[in-house]
Amino acid sequence: MKMENHSSSSQEALMLNHLKSILLKQDRQEIDSIKKTLYTKEGLEKEVSPLIEERIEYLKTNFSKEFGIHVDNVIEHKLEASKEQLLNVIYPVLGQMIRKFVSFQFQLLKDRIDQQVSSVFSTKGLIGQIKSKILGIRSSDLVLRDIDKPIIEEIYVIQRDSGLLVGSYSRQETMDKDMIAGMLTAIKSFAQDAFHVEKQELELINYGNFKILVQNFFSYYIAVAISGSLSSQEQDHLAVILLEFAEKDMKGVSLHLITSELTEEVSSKLEHHFKKDIFA
Amino acid sequence: MISTKVILTGSFGVGKTSLFNQFLFNKFSERYLTTIGVNVKKKIIKVEEEELSILLWDIAGEISQDKVPNSYFLGASGIIYVFDVTRPLTYKNLTSDIDYLKSKIPGVKVKVVGNKKDLITPQQLLELEEELSQPADIYSSAKTGENVEALFEILGRAILGKEA
Numbered sequence: 469m470k471m472e473n474h475s476s477s478s479q480e481a482l483m484l485n486h487l488k489s490i491l492l493k494q495d496r497q498e499i500d501s502i503k504k505t506l507y508t509k510e511g512l513e514k515e516v517s518p519l520i521e522e523r524i525e526y527l528k529t530n531f532s533k534e535f536g537i538h539v540d541n542v543i544e545h546k547l548e549a550s551k552e553q554l555l556n557v558i559y560p561v562l563g564q565m566i567r568k569f570v571s572f573q574f575q576l577l578k579d580r581i582d583q584q585v586s587s588v589f590s591t592k593g594l595i596g597q598i599k600s601k602i603l604g605i606r607s608s609d610l611v612l613r614d615i616d617k618p619i620i621e622e623i624y625v626i627q628r629d630s631g632l633l634v635g636s637y638s639r640q641e642t643m644d645k646d647m648i649a650g651m652l653t654a655i656k657s658f659a660q661d662a663f664h665v666e667k668q669e670l671e672l673i674n675y676g677n678f679k680i681l682v683q684n685f686f687s688y689y690i691a692v693a694i695s696g697s698l699s700s701q702e703q704d705h706l707a708v709i710l711l712e713f714a715e716k717d718m719k720g721v722s723l724h725l726i727t728s729e730l731t732e733e734v735s736s737k738l739e740h741h742f743k744k745d746i747f748a
Numbered sequence: 749m750i751s752t753k754v755i756l757t758g759s760f761g762v763g764k765t766s767l768f769n770q771f772l773f774n775k776f777s778e779r780y781l782t783t784i785g786v787n788v789k790k791k792i793i794k795v796e797e798e799e800l801s802i803l804l805w806d807i808a809g810e811i812s813q814d815k816v817p818n819s820y821f822l823g824a825s826g827i828i829y830v831f832d833v834t835r836p837l838t839y840k841n842l843t844s845d846i847d848y849l850k851s852k853i854p855g856v857k858v859k860v861v862g863n864k865k866d867l868i869t870p871q872q873l874l875e876l877e878e879e880l881s882q883p884a885d886i887y888s889s890a891k892t893g894e895n896v897e898a899l900f901e902i903l904g905r906a907i908l909g910k911e912a
């Protein structure tokens with residue numbers, strides 16, 4: 469039995485070896501062919517390209533679904549981070565007003581990023597989605613939400629073309645209002661020119677806890693800087709009041725020449741209308 | 749007091765921003781708003797007891813003059829056209845440029861300034877005057893400050909209709 473076992477097992481071993489070498493040969497051939505595919509550029513390209521193509525095609529239409537939120541997050545984080553830096557440097561020096569201008573800057577930045585995003589991923593639907601995400605995300609959702617009710621900090625009547633200040637009312641004394649009016653106008657129209665934004669009746673610039681509502685009229689516009697949060701009803705309410713103001717108080721006012729008398733007149737009308745809490 | 753918009757124009761490097769900076773120093777406009785494309789400063793001048801508040805606009809940075817948005821010119825009562833007395837290229841289109849500006853903004857008062865006066869001799873200045881297609885209103889140096897006040901005064905006079 470022992471012998472038999474031995475001889476049959478040595479036979480088995482032989483068979484096994486034979487089998488092994490056959491198998492290994494096949495394996496080796498396979499490995500060689502895989503190597504050829506893997507290690508030569510042409511081979512790899514042939515195999516992988518269709519897969520990548522397919523994936524690219526898929527991403528072209530589904531990019532926003534797959535990555536939209538990440539893009540949003542990255543952009544939003546970058547904006548938040550640089551805003552913080554910017555504000556830290558300039559805020560102590562420049563006080564309240566600059567915050568409002570910074571909000572413009574960031575609006576421009578957002579628009580620019582928006583444009584970049586759209587030139588990189590030129591798929592219509594995707595742009596729409598990212599755009600709505602970027603523009604739609606309220607900073608108040610990211611920053612601590614301020615439950616303050618809206619307060620009109622400042623209100624300016626500004627001649628549309630020249631940017632000359634026609635009248636103003638502020639709760640607190642701020643920087644030179646003539647210059648603010650000029651800047652605001654420059655920013656507004658430069659942004660319009662640069663980004664080919666349509667002229668709108670009503671513009672709302674939203675940033676952090678600050679909003680600037682701009683109501684355009686024919687030869688002038690009214691800019692209102694508001695702190696606190698502004699609901700859409702309150703925004704409508706404000707728009708109505710601005711229209712009333714324009715209708716009643718600006719009606720007979722000639723803007724042909726901006727004199728200090730005119731500025732005083734319009735300013736006192738503004739004070740009369742906006743000193744009281746219109747959101748009460 | 750009347751408020752008025754005045755813009756600076758002229759080729760790159762002639763000294764517009766340097767003239768602008770001769771206006772009251774203002775950190776606010778100077779340091780942070782240049783990226784917007786334009787800077788605005790205010791100066792109140794007095795012409796024969798009458799005050800004029802000038803809101804002066806300057807194109808910031810790299811924007812080339814032919815890319816200046818239309819809105820820059822809108823509503824201006826005064827234009828300061830600056831050229832560089834050391835660079836003929838900056839005044840070779842003087843007359844056609846000024847005609848163009850006047851057609852673009854009817855009624856606008858234009859003052860032509862030859863800047864960088866400090867870089868040339870009185871003799872060279874005389875030669876330059878021969879060369880110009882139309883006379884400059886004033887020669888200034890934004891570097892030394894020479895005639896900068898005077899420039900705003902003659903423009904102010906023109907705007908107020910009080911030209912001597």
Ligand SMILES: Nc1nc2c(ncn2[C@@H]2O[C@H](COP(=O)(O)OP(=O)(O)O)[C@@H](O)[C@H]2O)c(=O)[nH]1
Nearest residue numbers: 760761762763764765766863864865889890891
């Ligand atoms: N020597 C001299 N240099 C000047 C004068 N005005 C401007 N510059 C210089 O000319 C260069 C361009 O001036 P800048 O104001 O930026 O020109 P802009 O492009 O017209 O705004 C700068 O290096 C200035 O220092 C001047 O009156 N005299």
Ligand SMILES: [Mg+2]
Nearest residue numbers: 764765807809
């Ligand atoms: Mg300049």
